[in-house]
Amino acid sequence: MNPVHLETLLAVVDEGSFDAAADQLAVTPSAVSQRIKALEQSTGRVLVRRMQPVTATEAGEVLAQAARRMRLLQAETDAQLTGRLARVPLSVAINADSLATWFPAVMAEVAGWDGACLRLHIEDEAHSVALLRRGDCVGAVTREHTPVSGCETTELGVMTYRACASPALAAHYTRADGSIDWAAMPALRYGPKDKIQDGDLKGRLDTPPRNRRISQVPSSEGFLEAVRVGLGWGLVPDQQSRQLVSSGQLVVLDDRVETVALHWQHWRLESPLLTQLTEAVTRAAAATLDPVSR
Structure with missing residues (x-):
């Protein structure tokens, strides 16, 4: 061929x-x-x-x-012969919350690698494995722990989400008895594949109301800002909300938490560069994500 x-x-x-x-x-x-x-x-x-x-x-x-495998192996073979790695785009599927919180540490490491560059595909962690299966990327941050054919899986840690809102929005929709009017309070969604937010009322209301007031903000940073300014309430990862809660710009609405266990799936390939990327991903995740409960 x-x-x-x-x-x-x-x-x-x-x-x-x-x-x-x-x-x-x-x-x-x-x-x-x-x-x-x-x-x-x-x-x-x-x-x-x-x-x-x-x-x-x-x-x-x-x-x-x-073709991706051949490109990566060819570049590394050339590097062994010449001592310099040719430009190799490392395609990675990642969810927006990870990109906004712990993955910048990976980018900082890759910045120091001669010749390597990242090509990121933003995808919900429940769907990113599909990109890996199609061969669109060499690795993916995903919820799926069962490895795709030809891939290996590494456990990364847990992202913990809590229901947050601006103090003014929370006060407006808190009843006299201290309970929250979940049915009336406006909510936020990241996008149509937002599995985290899809179950936001589970355990809070027996029957979700029809025609809820929901705004869609397809950016992790934009989503956080929308919560902060009172456009609606949303489930926000602790890594993003802690400082805003401490400063009083956000309030946590109840004690319920949503957890998402993240895994790193990557090609099973004898590649020093891919091994380097995997090590960078696991280090960055371990420094920021919550450990998996046993």
Whole structure:
């Protein structure tokens, strides 16, 4: 199988279009199209769905994963021969809360690695493993502890979430008896795949009300700010809320907690760079996340 064709397939999948892939590879869009057609002819499979954005078919995903492995191994082989690592994008799937709290320590480590760079895919921790399964990334922060085929899993720790609101919002929706009017108080969601917030009323109300007032803020930092200014209440990780609670800018609404155990899944591959990344991820998580209860 032609390595140039595989690299072209990977560029098309990553960039989402033939034109963008051509720009990255410094060739014409026509050359990209010809390479993809040649690869499809040699494999006897349609490898990409020609839409906007371009996506890989099931067969294309298999080849894209193979291309990523080849790229990483080639770069490390070259490094052993020349003493310098070629530019290697380490594609990682991660949830927004992790990116906003403990993962910056990983970025700081990667910044000191010669030639390496990160390409992050923001995805809910319940869905990030799908990117790993498709071969879109070499590692993923996920809730799923069962390893994807061809991968290994490392336990990272627990993120603990509590219901928080601004003092003014909490006071407005607290009844005379001290109970909270959960049905009426406006709430927040990160996005349509927000599994944490989806169960926010469980144990607080027997029947969730219809037509709840819910705002959607698809950014971890923006979500926290929306809670702080009183747009709604939300489940916020302790790593983000502690200082704001201590300073009186947020209040914790009740004693209930939601916990999410996080795992690091990565390819089972003899790669010094991937091993380095795994060590950086586990160190950063251990320094910030709560330990898993036994």
